[in-house]
Amino acid sequence: MGKFDLIENEKLRKQIEFIIECDKAKQVLRRTALTDCSRRENDAEHSWHLAVCAMVLFEYAPDGADLGKTVQMVTVHDLVEIYAGDTFAYDEQGNSTKQKRENEAANRLFGMLAEQGVFFRSLWNEFEQCSTPTALYARALDCLQPLLHNFVTEGYTWKGNHITAEMVLKRNEPCRRAMPEVWKIVEKIVDDSRQKGLLE
Amino acid sequence: MGKFDLIENEKLRKQIEFIIECDKAKQVLRRTALTDCSRRENDAEHSWHLAVCAMVLFEYAPDGADLGKTVQMVTVHDLVEIYAGDTFAYDEQGNSTKQKRENEAANRLFGMLAEQGVFFRSLWNEFEQCSTPTALYARALDCLQPLLHNFVTEGYTWKGNHITAEMVLKRNEPCRRAMPEVWKIVEKIVDDSRQKGLLE
Numbered sequence A, B: 001m002g003k004f005d006l007i008e009n010e011k012l013r014k015q016i017e018f019i020i021e022c023d024k025a026k027q028v029l030r031r032t033a034l035t036d037c038s039r040r041e042n043d044a045e046h047s048w049h050l051a052v053c054a055m056v057l058f059e060y061a062p063d064g065a066d067l068g069k070t071v072q073m074v075t076v077h078d079l080v081e082i083y084a085g086d087t088f089a090y091d092e093q094g095n096s097t098k099q100k101r102e103n104e105a106a107n108r109l110f111g112m113l114a115e116q117g118v119f120f121r122s123l124w125n126e127f128e129q130c131s132t133p134t135a136l137y138a139r140a141l142d143c144l145q146p147l148l149h150n151f152v153t154e155g156y157t158w159k160g161n162h163i164t165a166e167m168v169l170k171r172n173e174p175c176r177r178a179m180p181e182v183w184k185i186v187e188k189i190v191d192d193s194r195q196k197g198l199l200e
Helices: A010-027 A043-056 A067-076 A092-113 A115-129 A133-152 A165-171 A173-178 A180-195 B010-027 B043-056 B067-076 B092-113 B115-129 B133-152 B165-171 B173-178 B180-195
Strands: A029-033 A040-042 B029-033 B040-042
Touching: A010 A040, A010 A043, A010 A092, A010 B043, A010 B133, A010 B180, A029 A043, A029 A133, A040 A043, A043 A067, A043 A133, A043 B010, A043 B043, A043 B067, A067 A115, A067 A133, A067 B043, A067 B067, A092 A115, A115 A133, A133 A173, A133 A180, A133 B010, A165 A173, A165 A180, A173 A180, A180 B010, B010 B040, B010 B043, B010 B092, B029 B043, B029 B133, B040 B043, B043 B067, B043 B133, B067 B115, B067 B133, B092 B115, B115 B133, B133 B173, B133 B180, B165 B173, B165 B180, B173 B180
Parallel strands: none
Antiparallel strands: A029 A040, B029 B040
C-alpha cells in the first residue's frame, strides 16, 4: 500500500488498509441485475440490500436469530469474493472448487487484520456452515433477494441458463427452514415464473 | 407495483415492495469515486462500506455506542436520497433545502411500511440529529469514509471544487468528538493532502 504509511499506529494503519481493500467488493459483479435491468449488481450492493432485507423481514426470522449480528454477517458474507470471485449459484463445476478458493481468500483478506481478523473469519464461517439461527436467516435472505430480483426482471439470470423451478426451490431451501411465512411467497413466485416461461 | 399482487398477506407484500424500492439506492451517485477512480460510487455501496468501517473501527467508538444498531443505522442512513438525491457535502445552496427535501422523501419512503416505517424513520432521525453515541459514531464514519477515498484517489472530489483543508476538518468534526484516536489520522491526512496540493 504505502499510501497510509503516515499512520504510525500500526494496528490502526492495518485496519484502514483493510477498509480500503474492501472497496474492491464494489467491482465484483454478480449474475443478478438491478431491478430495472440497467446493469448487473455487485457484491457491495447485494450485501447492503441483504442488510435492508434483514431489517425489514426480521419478524419472520427463526427463533434465536439476532438482528444486529445478522446485519453484520451479511455485510461481510461475500468479502472473500474480492479474491475468489463470484461463483454462480447454479454452476456445478465452479461450486466444486468454491470452498478451497474461498478459504484461501479468507486467509489472505482476514489475515490483514491480525487478531481482529479472527472475529471476521468466525462470522464468515458461521454463515458458511449455516449452523445457527442467525446464519440460517442470513442464508435465507441471500437466496431470497436474487429470487425477488429475478422475478422483477422477468428471469434475467434464469433465462438462457436452463434454470428449472426445481433448482430454484432447492436453492431456496434455507428460506423454507428459516421463514415458513415467507416460503409461501417463494413457492408462489416460482409457480408464477414457471407459468410465464421464465423457468423451465 | 402490481408485480407482487400474488402475495395475499398485505403486510408482507408491502415489505417486499419496500425492499424492491430500496434497489434504487444503487443508482444514486455520490461525488466520491471508487479507490481506483474507475467511476463514482453509489449510495448502496457507500452505506455498505460504512457498515464495514463500523465493524472494523468499533474499538475506537464513543462509550455507549451499539455496534449492531450502528450497522443498521448506516444501512438506512441515505435511503431518503432515493427521492431527495445526493447533496454534495460542500454545496451550501443544496444543503439549505436538504432537510425539507429529505423529510418529504422520508414520509414517502417509510410510509410504504405502515407501523414498521416508524422504526426506520426514528433510526434515520436519530442519525440526522446525531444525539446519541451510536449516531455520533455513524456520523463520524459517514465523514471518514469519503475522506479516505479522497486521500487514495488524490483528491478526486476535492480538486476542481475549491475545497480547503479547513472545510474538510470542519466536515469531520464528528470524528474528533467520536473517535479521538482516529481523529489524529484525519489531521495527518488533511495536512498531507494540503502539502500535496490536493486541498487548497
